[in-house]
Amino acid sequence: xxxxxxxxxxxxxxxxxxxxxxxxxxxxxxxxxxxxxxxxxxxxxxxxxxxxxxxxxxxxxxxxxxxxxxxxxxxxxxxxxxxxxxxxxxxxxxxxxxxxxxxxxxxxxxxxxxxxxxxxxxxxxxxxxxxxxxxxxxxxxxxxxxxxxxxxxxxxxxxxxxxxxxxxxxxxxxxxxxxxxxxxxxxxxxxxxxxxxxxxxxxxxxxxxxxxxxxxxxxxxxxxxxxxxxxxxxxxxxxxxxxxxxxxxxxxxxxxxxxxxxxxxxxxxxxxxxxxxxxxxxxxxxxx
Ligand code: ADP
Numbered sequence: 384x385x386x387x388x389x390x391x392x393x394x395x396x397x398x399x400x401x402x403x404x405x406x407x408x409x410x411x412x413x414x415x416x417x418x419x420x421x422x423x424x425x426x427x428x429x430x431x432x433x434x435x436x437x438x439x440x441x442x443x444x445x446x447x448x449x450x451x452x453x454x455x456x457x458x459x460x461x462x463x464x465x466x467x468x469x470x471x472x473x474x475x476x477x478x479x480x481x482x483x484x485x486x487x488x489x490x491x492x493x494x495x496x497x498x499x500x501x502x503x504x505x506x507x508x509x510x511x512x513x514x515x516x517x518x519x520x521x522x523x524x525x526x527x528x529x530x531x532x533x534x535x536x537x538x539x540x541x542x543x544x545x546x547x548x549x550x551x552x553x554x555x556x557x558x559x560x561x562x563x564x565x566x567x568x569x570x571x572x573x574x575x576x577x578x579x580x581x582x583x584x585x586x587x588x589x590x591x592x593x594x595x596x597x598x599x600x601x602x603x604x605x606x607x608x609x610x611x612x613x614x615x616x617x618x619x620x621x622x623x624x625x626x627x628x629x630x631x632x633x634x635x636x637x638x639x640x641x642x643x644x645x646x647x648x649x650x651x652x653x654x655x656x657x658x659x660x661x662x663x664x665x666x667x668x669x670x671x
Contacts, residue, residue, distance in 0.1 A: 385482070388494075389516030392475055402482035403607055404519055406493040407600075408575070409527030410568055411549045412537035413589045414596060418527070419489050421597045422604060426487055431608065434481035437491035441472035452548060463501045467514050470494060474517065482519075487608060494518045495526075495582065499574040503567070504554060523607045524582065525600065526575055527589035531568040535561065 385400040405422075407415045423433045439445045448465055451457050457465065481488050494515040501511055529537075538545055547553070550560050551567025579586060587599055 386520045387516065388518050388520060389513070392479065392517055395479060400479065400482040400519070401485040402487055403523075404478065404482060404488045404490065404521040405604060405607060406490040406495075406521045406524040407527065408492055408495055408524060408584065409589060410529065410531075410534050410571060411546060412534040412541065413527040413529045414537075414593065415491050415527060417593055418596060418600055419491050421593075422489055422600060425601060426489075426604070426608070432484070432486045434477070434486045434488045435491065436473060436478055436481075436488055438466070438496065439469055441469040441476075443472040444469050455553065459501065459504050459506055463497070463506055463511070463514070466497050470497065470515070471517060474519070478519065490521070493521065493524070495524070495575070495578055495584075499571055499578065500548075502574055503551070503570045523603065524584045525603065526579065526584045526586050527596070528572065528575075528586050529589040531565045531572075533590055534568060535564060538564075 385397040387397070391397065407419055407422075409415045419435060423435060426433050439448050444465060448469055451462065451465060478488055478490070498508075498511045498515060502508060535545070538549075545560050545564050547560075549567070550564035551570070552560060552563050554563070554567065556566040557563040575584070578584065585603065587596060589596060
């Protein structure tokens with residue numbers, strides 16, 4: 384059964400969420416969009432219905448958020464709440480309906496980035512955990528880890544200038560944008576490393592070639608959607624597959640505000656945050 388990090392959106396029947404939520408996290412230039420596009424094509428070619436989700440794409444506030452970012456008029460807490468509004472809107476109106484309809488939702492970043500960005504800027508961890516406790520615990524979270532120096536090279540392939548916020552220029556780490564970018568990305572990576580022990584991310588080496596990373600991600604995602612693809616029902620009537628480790632009871636997600644289970648505390652195993660196996664296969668084959 385699907386679960387959240389604490390609070391549940393009003394009137395949401397978690398049992399009715401038949402799809403799978405897969406999150407790809409990483410810095411700008413870590414290759415998230417490249418890999419999500421490849422995964423989407425691959426999943427669709429196998430008959431899945433796929434929905435892509437990304438931060439700052441809500442119809443409610445995305446334009447205003449872009450405006451706010453340009454002007455730097457909002458303080459840390461106001462900007463954080465703005466982002467949270469964008470997330471909540473998309474959770475209610477995009478992610479949940481898609482999961483209800485049995486889609487595989489591929490999220491280009493999730494609450495972890497929002498929390499990490501706010502934490503490195505000095506926001507209170509507990510407040511953020513409470514704010515984002517409405518978030519659904521994903522079926523899998525992968526963090527594409529790429530060296531900051533490599534990120535810079537890739538960023539310049541996309542655009543001739545570095546992004547002000549992704550370089551952490553508002554933090555006053557350095558007046559030189561290049562130096563600030565490296566420092567900021569190191570802070571973000573340290574925060575993700577810390578979060579990993581709490582939320583159980585799978586860390587993938589994103590410094591490698593696009594096809595090699597894609598191959599690794601496909602293997603991981605295959606395990607998550609396994610029961611969906613083949614509709615395997617185990618002897619006790621439960622669906623097979625689930626977590627990336629496939630290990631029963633390997634619930635890694637720790638409630639942001641309570642939520643489900645606790646960290647497995649196994650210290651070394653990597654894995655996603657699988658939901659409980661369900662009784663029926665999830666996503667219907669896509670009409671083609
Ligand atoms: P993100 O969505 O994380 O910002 P993109 O997928 O847009 O990153 O990739 C940023 C740039 O880096 C693009 O020009 C892309 O072609 C390139 N790129 C992505 N992944 C790799 C990789 N593994 N190796 C080399 N270049 C890559």
